[in-house]
Amino acid sequence: MAGFTGWTKTSPVITKQAIDATSTTLENPLGTRVTARHADYGDAEFIYLLGVASTEESSFVTFDEAYATTLTVADAKGRVGVAMSANVASQYGWYCIYGRVPGSVKAGFADNGICYLTSTAGHLDDTDVAGDKVEGCMGRAAIDTPNTGQAWMELNYPFVDDADGE
Numbered sequence: 001m002a003g004f005t006g007w008t009k010t011s012p013v014i015t016k017q018a019i020d021a022t023s024t025t026l027e028n029p030l031g032t033r034v035t036a037r038h039a040d041y042g043d044a045e046f047i048y049l050l051g052v053a054s055t056e057e058s059s060f061v062t063f064d065e066a067y068a069t070t071l072t073v074a075d076a077k078g079r080v081g082v083a084m085s086a087n088v089a090s091q092y093g094w095y096c097i098y099g100r101v102p103g104s105v106k107a108g109f110a111d112n113g114i115c116y117l118t119s120t121a122g123h124l125d126d127t128d129v130a131g132d133k134v135e136g137c138m139g140r141a142a143i144d145t146p147n148t149g150q151a152w153m154e155l156n157y158p159f160v161d162d163a164d165g166e
Contacts, residue, residue: 002146003102004057004084007036010043019046020057022085022093030067034094044099044155051087058104058150059083059122060134061095062160069095071121072160074132080158083122096155103153105143113139115153117160124153130164 007019011034017027019036032048052069055061061069062078069087072080081095082103106118106125113126115134126139136158141151 003038003041003150003152006040007038007044007084009034009036011035015048017048017092017094019084019094022051022087022091024091026092028092030092033097041100044096044101046084046094047081047097048092049081049087049095051083051089051091051093053089054121055083055087056104056122057083057086058102058147060103060124061122063095072117072124072134073121074117074119074129075162076117076132076160077162078160080134080137080155080160082153082155097157098155100140100152100154102147102150103137104149105139105151107143109139109143109151111139111142111151113151115139115158131162132160134158134160 004020028048060072084094087093104123115124115137116129117132118125136156
């Protein structure tokens with residue numbers, strides 16, 4: 001699918017695992033960060049994390065200080081990344097935290113949508129929900145662009161804190 005393959009690492013960090021690969025073996029220290037470039041999508045930064053059940057390519061996750069992931073849901077708290085592979089429980093893979101990649105969204109997601117958590121695990125929506133705004137994340141295409149059920153996302157070290165800001 002568009003947006004997941006074709007990344008070339010540009011950082012000086014030596015890593016064994018491709019950006020779009022999942023491994024049952026720990027190939028890099030958890031929390032390792034790398035930068036990569038895609039000829040069509042530009043530069044991005046990725047973090048190496050432990051997967052969680054039901055993660056699909058483009059799933060949104062929160063991750064903690066131990067670099068374990070949880071699929072995003074309403075009222076979640078933590079740093080946010082986008083899975084670059086179907087990185088399920090007890091597997092390891094890369095998650096985008098900065099740059100432009102496809103992310104899973106709910107039906108009706110509009111171009112330039114502000115991103116909010118939903119009750120659907122691993123997906124975001126553009127419907128305003130107090131406390132569930134994903135800071136540092138902006139939709140840059142409507143749903144189904146570039147892939148079915150996904151939209152281009154512009155990430156700038158996103159996080160959620162379950163605060164309503166009022």
